[in-house]
Amino acid sequence: MPGLIECVPNFSEGRRPEVVEEIVHAIGQIDGVTVLDHSLDPTHNRSVVTFAGSAEPVVRAATAAVGRALELIDMEQHTGAHPRIGAVDVIPFVPLGSTRLEECVDLARRFGEQVATRFDLPVYLYGAAALRPERRRLADVRRGQYEAIRDEIGAVPERAPDFGPARVHPRGGAIAVGARKPLIAFNMNLRTDDLAVAIKIATAIRESSGGMPAVQAMGVLLENPGMPPMAQVSTNLVDWERTGIATVVREVRRLARDAGTDIDHCELIGLAPTGALLEVAADTLGLMDFTPDQALELRLARDR
Amino acid sequence: MPGLIECVPNFSEGRRPEVVEEIVHAIGQIDGVTVLDHSLDPTHNRSVVTFAGSAEPVVRAATAAVGRALELIDMEQHTGAHPRIGAVDVIPFVPLGSTRLEECVDLARRFGEQVATRFDLPVYLYGAAALRPERRRLADVRRGQYEAIRDEIGAVPERAPDFGPARVHPRGGAIAVGARKPLIAFNMNLRTDDLAVAIKIATAIRESSGGMPAVQAMGVLLENPGMPPMAQVSTNLVDWERTGIATVVREVRRLARDAGTDIDHCELIGLAPTGALLEVAADTLGLMDFTPDQALELRLARDR
Numbered sequence: 001m002p003g004l005i006e007c008v009p010n011f012s013e014g015r016r017p018e019v020v021e022e023i024v025h026a027i028g029q030i031d032g033v034t035v036l037d038h039s040l041d042p043t044h045n046r047s048v049v050t051f052a053g054s055a056e057p058v059v060r061a062a063t064a065a066v067g068r069a070l071e072l073i074d075m076e077q078h079t080g081a082h083p084r085i086g087a088v089d090v091i092p093f094v095p096l097g098s099t100r101l102e103e104c105v106d107l108a109r110r111f112g113e114q115v116a117t118r119f120d121l122p123v124y125l126y127g128a129a130a131l132r133p134e135r136r137r138l139a140d141v142r143r144g145q146y147e148a149i150r151d152e153i154g155a156v157p158e159r160a161p162d163f164g165p166a167r168v169h170p171r172g173g174a175i176a177v178g179a180r181k182p183l184i185a186f187n188m189n190l191r192t193d194d195l196a197v198a199i200k201i202a203t204a205i206r207e208s209s210g211g212m213p214a215v216q217a218m219g220v221l222l223e224n225p226g227m228p229p230m231a232q233v234s235t236n237l238v239d240w241e242r243t244g245i246a247t248v249v250r251e252v253r254r255l256a257r258d259a260g261t262d263i264d265h266c267e268l269i270g271l272a273p274t275g276a277l278l279e280v281a282a283d284t285l286g287l288m289d290f291t292p293d294q295a296l297e298l299r300l301a302r303d304r
Numbered sequence: 305m306p307g308l309i310e311c312v313p314n315f316s317e318g319r320r321p322e323v324v325e326e327i328v329h330a331i332g333q334i335d336g337v338t339v340l341d342h343s344l345d346p347t348h349n350r351s352v353v354t355f356a357g358s359a360e361p362v363v364r365a366a367t368a369a370v371g372r373a374l375e376l377i378d379m380e381q382h383t384g385a386h387p388r389i390g391a392v393d394v395i396p397f398v399p400l401g402s403t404r405l406e407e408c409v410d411l412a413r414r415f416g417e418q419v420a421t422r423f424d425l426p427v428y429l430y431g432a433a434a435l436r437p438e439r440r441r442l443a444d445v446r447r448g449q450y451e452a453i454r455d456e457i458g459a460v461p462e463r464a465p466d467f468g469p470a471r472v473h474p475r476g477g478a479i480a481v482g483a484r485k486p487l488i489a490f491n492m493n494l495r496t497d498d499l500a501v502a503i504k505i506a507t508a509i510r511e512s513s514g515g516m517p518a519v520q521a522m523g524v525l526l527e528n529p530g531m532p533p534m535a536q537v538s539t540n541l542v543d544w545e546r547t548g549i550a551t552v553v554r555e556v557r558r559l560a561r562d563a564g565t566d567i568d569h570c571e572l573i574g575l576a577p578t579g580a581l582l583e584v585a586a587d588t589l590g591l592m593d594f595t596p597d598q599a600l601e602l603r604l605a606r607d608r
Contacts, residue, residue, distance in 0.1 A: 004601070004604065006600070034604055036600075036603060036604070052600075052604055096601060096604070097601055182600070245585075245589070246588075249589060263590070264590070265589075265590035265591070265592050266589040266590055266591050266592070267591065267592050267593070268589075268591055268594060268598055270598070271598050271599070271600045271603065272598060272599065272600060273599075273600050273601070274578065274582075274599040274600060274601045274602050277581075277582055277585045277599055278578075278581055278582070278585070280584070280585035280588055280589060281549075281581045281582070281584035281585045281588070284550075284584055284585070284588040285553060285570040285572075285584060286567070286568070286570055287569070287570050287571065287572055288569050288570070288571050289571070290572060294572055294574070294575050294576060294581075295575070295576065295577075295578040295581055296310070296340075296356075296400060296486070296575045296576060296577050296578060297308070297400060297401055297577070297578045297602055297605055298578050298601055298602065298605075299340060299575065300308065300338055300340070300356055300400070300605070301601055301602075301604070301605035
């Protein structure tokens with residue numbers, strides 16, 4: 001799998017499954033692309049599609065998705081709880097396997113320029129692909145959402161897009177295109193219903209409050225019907241090669257035991273890079289000289 | 305990777321690297337086949353090649369390997385410490401990914417018949433592909449080695465091959481063709497130089513002395529220059545879906561602690577199915593609802 005890239009576009013449509021199906025279909029019919037997942041969120045009125053392939057098919061599929069979304073979604077009609085700036089709100093490109101982040105940065109910029117021209121759509125580059133440091137954080141690009149960008153894009157210099165016209169697309173608004181490392185959504189459920197313990201641990205481990213690098217965390221209380229409530233430390237690991245699953249679990253376990261409880265079990269949400277899971281196995285076993293190439297199917301996939 | 309199959313032929317040549325290179329080359333030039341590994345053992349005068357692909361390319365490559373080995377290796381000239389019956393001593397077919405063992409059984413029988421006809425070579429089916437129960441164990445097929453088979457094949461009814469002539473090939477002898485599950489060579493190094501502890505643990509865990517199913521084990525003393533001697537429990541896990549790495553490590557750790565020591569670290573020799581390593585991660589983390597499909601590159605490899 002040389003040069004494998006994942007693409008995770010977010011669309012401002014989570015209530016009409018038939019619309020999302022049409023977008024997924026437009027992506028899936030591109031040769032060389034595999035659709036890995038798609039999900040709808042009616043509350044946020046938003047959907048997320050995950051697909052992968054090598055650079056050229058991924059760009060073709062992302063372009064097809066933008067085209068279809070502009071036909072099917074009208075931002076002037078859109079409401080929902082999640083911040084968004086356009087019909088295709090955000091398109092991140094993510095390196096898989098041995099692909100480097102820099103390749104995704106180049107791809108995002110190339111794709112951003114193409115899509116701006118083709119659809120007459122303003123494009124903001126964010127994340128590792130940002131051309132301006134103040135656009136690295138997606139939240140900063142999205143400030144004030146669609147409505148603020150619509151009103152300011154032609155009038156406020158800081159709002160000028162990186163590519164495309166200085167006015168929003170009549171139906172599609174604007175689009176944020178970026179590059180980032182793969183993200184692991186990983187939760188640890190504690191043997192306690194004391195939310196304060198989960199919040200305290202999350203605060204201790206997250207980077208933003210001085211914890212471990214590349215870790216985002218929050219404490220939540222799980223309340224599922226028929227189950228006792230359970231405090232959870234919910235994390236996003238945004239660069240597992242800096243801070244991996246095993247390191248986070250070790251630290252959360254230590255803090256939980258200090259608080260008189262422990263981790264009961266863990267949850268991996270969605271997909272994770274195989275290397276991040278193999279690292280847990282290698283760490284647990286104290287494996288000498290282990291490389292992910294020793295995993296048979298992975299090695300084969302790399303060589304084929 | 306639909307229908308992926310691994311093939312691990314053993315050749316009676318471990319002293320002439322150029323001969324093994326030629327055989328590897330014959331395998332590698334078949335479209336759709338990936339050579340994963342090859343190694344020479346001069347003491348045993350034997351070499352092992354590991355390659356994989358879907359059924360048809362794997363059969364073509366195995367046939368090419370047999371043809372080349374019959375040209376380059378002469379059993380009448382062969383000596384070495386390892387039991388062997390022919391120039392190509394043994395060819396196991398191994399299911400990878402979602403391939404079932406039964407597919408490899410069918411393939412081994414089909415390949416055995418073809419290769420017997422094409423090269424006028426006696427073929428014995430062993431392992432899961434055996435047609436006679438007394439040929440399931442490779443050691444039973446190999447009894448007395450090349451020299452005994454050469455003398456008995458036409459005279460002793462129990463020695464009649466499953467396919468091919470009732471006389472050995474003038475240069476290549478005979479060949480054992482079989483099917484088996486992937487084998488994991490996995491060692492646990494103890495924090496002691498007491499070989500007796502490793503032997504006691506190995507005896508307790510191995511299936512042949514009443515231990516865990518599908519586990520082969522022995523105790524050895526590692527003596528590497530410049531390192532203190534270290535007792536090792538060396539295992540082959542011949543069906544990791546029955547007894548996996550995590551289960552073996554847990555039991556060996558328990559027994560080691562009972563003996564006043566512990567596992568220092570582990571070693572994985574060569575390749576292992578990715579699923580067997582992911583199982584260790586899932587076990588360690590107590591992952592709820594985990595499936596190997598959550599490993600990104602593995603999921604992609606499956607779908608492509």
